[in-house]
């Protein structure tokens with residue numbers, strides 16, 4: 001736990017920004033040695049996104065962000081008074097800036113420093129940036145001269161956002177498919193996503209069969225009445241084993257549900273469409289058993305679901321979902337307080 005308590009605030013007033021920048025940078029001449037460069041940082045800070053850190057009412061550090069491209073923002077300058085190093089101040093400033101940059105819609109965050117191996121102080125700065133998750137992009141000696149090779153670090157701000165967007169864009173597709181084959185490597189990626197899902201006590205009760213042989217697909221589709229995936233160029237059949245996780249607790253249903261959702265997301269990520277067909281094949285007519293027979297599935301496995309896979313010929317429907325407030329809350333059932 002951090003025994004110090006740095007507090008970070010956003011500063012809006014230009015004169016307050018330059019005052020704080022001056023006070024901190026003039027106390028850090030080991031890093032900001034050349035007066036002209038220091039003055040430039042101070043001057044430019046007035047127009048930048050500015051965060052100040054305080055500890056027990058004392059200003060201890062600051063950080064500025066500046067846009068360097070439409071999707072990219074640069075951590076332009078950052079300074080923490082030496083006596084407050086190792087208090088978590090730099091990290092707190094960085095976290096506030098990163099959150100602000102991501103919320104403003106930027107995709108990348110970059111920062112420049114002197115390459116490792118030239119000066120002890122900058123070696124520590126490099127370690128600090130790496131510990132925050134920055135990755136090496138390039139070293140360019142021309143920027144600050146060959147005695148100070150410029151190391152550029154970069155960080156993606158998109159990670160979580162991309163996945164959330166993908167999750168939100170998945171839909172059940174019940175239209176026709178293009179006849180194009182699904183490459184084996186894509187089918188393998190989808191199967192691997194299914195196998196990567198969690199399972200109760202890691203019993204891994206779910207197994208999968210991908211079918212892309214047109215002859216076998218034809219036999220399977222002949223058994224599906226009414227037909228629902230006859231145009232799909234591939235299909236994944238989900239098999240489940242009723243193995244107890246512990247005592248009499250069997251999580252096979254939860255296991256295959258997690259595997260299916262993982263696969264549906266992988267399908268979406270790769271640009272294909274699918275639909276979770278379970279009700280349709282496990283009803284009283286037991287289409288699932290006929291598909292299992294075609295695929296030589298042993299008796300102790302149940303075929304529980306099929307997922308067609310292919311490129312869509314039309315747009316998937318958009319089913320109406322209940323509003324957030326009707327199904328999800330914070331700190332108590334039905335609590336709609338913000």
Ligand SMILES: Cc1cc2nc3c(=O)[nH]c(=O)nc-3n(C[C@H](O)[C@H](O)[C@H](O)COP(=O)(O)O)c2cc1C
Pocket residue numbers: 170171172173174275276277278279280281317319
């Ligand atoms: C356990 C389960 C069984 C399902 N079985 C079928 C099915 O047999 N036929 C079908 O068209 N859709 C089936 N679905 C898909 C749902 O109808 C679909 O997820 C739901 O309408 C919401 O639409 P969305 O997936 O686009 O969000 C099934 C989904 C689940 C979770």
